Amino acid sequence: MEFQILSHAGLLVKNKPGKSLICDPWLVGSSYWRSWWNYPPVSPALINSLQPDFIYLTHIHWDHFHGDSLKKFPADIPIIVPKGNYTRMKDDLFYMGYNNIIELKHGERLQLDDNFFITSYQFWIFLDSALLIECDGVKLLNLNDSKHMGLTLKQIIRNHHPIDFVFRSHSSANERLSYEIVDEPDAPVDDLERYITEFAQTAKATKAKYAIPFASNHCHLHKDSFHFNRYIQHPVLVEEYFKQHHIQSPMAKVMVSGDSWSSETGFNISDKDWFTNREQLLADYLQQQSESLEKFYKQENQATIDTQVVADYFEQFSASLPFFIKRYFKRVHFTYVLSAGDSAKYIYQINVSNGRVVELPADTKLDHATYPIQIHTTAFIFLRGIEFKIFSHMCIGKRVFYKVTAKHKRYMEALNLVFNAYEYDLLPLRRLFTRRSLQSWLMRWREIILYMQFVRDKVVYGKLDIEKYLK
Template identity: 85%
Template structure:
């Protein structure tokens, strides 16, 4: 068998008969409104060589579920997705024109070919999944972005040990770095080293032979997010962490797009260093993509919003919230500050409890006494969040910036959780009690126990002790 790293989170696995599977093929262009780009870029030769028999998509985030990349493949190709409580992955694939969708339940195995099978393992309330691939006697655990731990990770390890390769993310893909605590300037908003630490802990818990830093090989090129490149935890930092902590098992291997391993010849890894001189290489990459970026800047600058669209969205959103959630937000207002070009074009002052939207003049002085929760992004992105029901994607792309007071930060974090619940069909609450949802969660009972254990840690000790669930 052979596997090859394709991209940020793209993985190709091929058996000795030539049957092949691709996971999460983001191969072309950018993601999250020109913010995320594959780093290193994927060669055209590699893209053109791909003729997969199956595709597996771990979850719906655009750096994994990438429409433009999927269009490279035939409409009838079997696309496999996790079967969770909601149908959006399947629905969106049908919308894109794909008609051969296979849903796998938690722990369900699919035989692809002789001596070639996959098993899907779901995790997290907002559906993510890992994939255990067995191919010609070699076992690969593609954890990707999923944060399996405790009983859920033990289920995988016990059933499939020994595992040869484990792949996992190792850098931030959330909104924490996008916060500015205005009344506590310089206050830390994230612990960057913890991502690498958790990578190492998880890799060791799987008892795999090799650990591949994965699903974090990207960079930021948009002018609004380029500065976030300094915070990306790249694979050399993972390798250094293993050396500093004398972790010899599993053995960490830095692999980027085009690198491979086969049963016959072992590792084939390019000698090009993409990380030591990353600043210069990023400047070159930015120059190469300047035309595409400039066209997009012009598109963003032309964005126009009809207030009625905003009113209707938040009225509908508020109506799905249970009374205790609306009560939590009763006296809280969120101020969306939306730019087009270099100027503020729209300001919407929103009460989630009532679903009430008030439009303020663009030149309104935004002091943090009267407006303690400000969400700064572009009119273009805000409108896309409404049109495609993807507010939960906005923060991932590092194109939205939160200016909040320390006291009000918890409400912004809570709103982002509620957006996720709304977009992942956990709201209205009655959707939790559909047969599909009950079946999914009953199969994932270990995860439910894990959440109860984490809740106990928070109540008793005042913090979440993740370390003990990764031993």
């Protein structure tokens, strides 16, 4: 068998007869409104060589479920997705024109060819998944962004031990770095070191032979997010962590786009160094993509908003909320500050409890005593959040900036969780009790126990100790 790293989270696996599977093929262009780009770039020759027999998509985030990349493959190619409580992945694929969608239940094993099997393992309230690949006697655990731990990780290890390769993300892909605590400017908003630490802890728990830093091989090129490159925990930092902590098993191996391993010849890794002189290489990359970026900047600057569209969306959103969530947000207002070029600006004050939207004058003085929760982004991104029902995606791109007081930060964090629940079909609450949802959660009973353990730890000890669930 052979596997090859394709991109940020793209993985190709082939068996000896030549059947092939691709996971999460983001191969071309950018993601999250020109913010995320593959790093290093994917070779056009590599892209053109791909003729997979199957595709597996771990979850719906755009750096994994990438529309422009999927369009490179025929409409009848089998696309495999996790079968969770909601149908959005399948529905979106049908909408895009794909007609051969296979849903795998949690723990379900599917045979792709002789000596070629995959098993899907779901995790997290807002559906993510890992994929265990068995190919010609080699076992690869593609954890990707999923944070399996405790009983859920033990289930995978028990079912598939020994594991040869484990792949997992190792850098921030959330909104934490996008917070500015206006009355506590020195307050930390994220612990960057923990991402690599948890990568190492998870890798050791799997007892795999090799650990591949994966699903974090990206950079930021948009002018709003380029400065976030300094926070990315790239694969060489993971390798250095393993050396500093004398972790020899599993062995950390840096592999980037184009690198491969086969059961016959072992590793085939390019000698191109993408990380020692990373700042210059990023500057070169930015220059190479300048025409595409400038074209997009013009498109963003031309966005205009119809206030009625905003009002209709939040009226529907508010109607889906249960009473206790409405009560929590009753006296809280969220102020969206939306730019469209240098001159145009839209300001909306929104109460999600009742769905009321008030447009404020563009020259409103946005002091934090009056407006303690401000969300700054572009009109273009805000409209896409409404159009595609993806407010839960907006913060991932590092192009939405939260300026909040320390007292009110919790409300913004809570709203992002509620957006996720709304867009992952957990709201209205009746959706939790569909046959599909109940079946999904019954299969994932180990995960429910894990959440109960989290609650116990928080109540008894006042904090979550993730490390103990990764032993």
